Amino acid sequence: MKTYIYLGWILLITFVFDQQLTLTEMTKLDLTKVFKNYYSAAITPELVTIEKGLFITVSGKGDPSGPEFSEATEALFTVAYSIKFGCKQQDRDFTVSKLEGFWWVDDATADPLKVPRDQWHYELAIRMPDYVTWQQFSAAVITAEKKKKSALIKQVDFKQIEEGKCVQIMHIGPYSEEPASLKKLDDYMHLQGMTSNGRHHEIYLSDFRKTVPEKLKTILRHPVSF
Secondary structure (H helix, E strand, C coil): HHHHHHHHHHHHHHHHHHHHHHHHHHCCCHHHHHHHCCEEEEEEEEEEEEEEEEEEEEEEEECCCHHHHHHHHHHHHHHHHHHHHHHHHCCCCEECCEEEEEECCCCCCCCHCCHHHHEEEEEEEEEEECCHHHHHHHHHHHHHHCCCCCCHHHEEEEEEEECEEEEEEEEEEEHHHHHHHHHHHHHHHHHHHEECCCCCEEECCCCCCCHHHHEEEEEEEEEEEC
């Protein structure tokens, strides 16, 4: 009899624990689901409207395969997770979202693909929940500095970005093959009488460390004007 009672308590505790885990997953905010249109694109060019969003960002210049770019990415994610853990303590947990990059070159009339990669400018970004405050961001930067000794952590910014009208396409495959998808965007813009009106924008939906190159998914986005 005691054995049955003991097993019953184990089952009850296990059930409660499972329910708590399920509830935790349900209450954790996932921005890729909340802003589904922002994190999705068709495999053919399309016109979309991108509304204002809240981001942490860090800027730099140089080859994206270089060490400076890796350091900037690490600094940005360190701050992002510091914000996440701070919010979690306040029962407002969220999933750290996808890495994004805004790209440009000094000469706006030049073909960026013909400009040496070490001359590329970038602003890396990670979207934040709208409820994150400046105070939470500032506290997260201090926490991040204690965890990771990087001068770039102090350069992480907290701001809103709004792109408005954009053309976009889902690029599937290696980053090196993006020019083919970019040409589709350029052809679409030309046919529709649009001109570029801002920085080239990429959203990296796949983790390149865990995904084979031919299956990488990247949203390519251009702000436009008519």
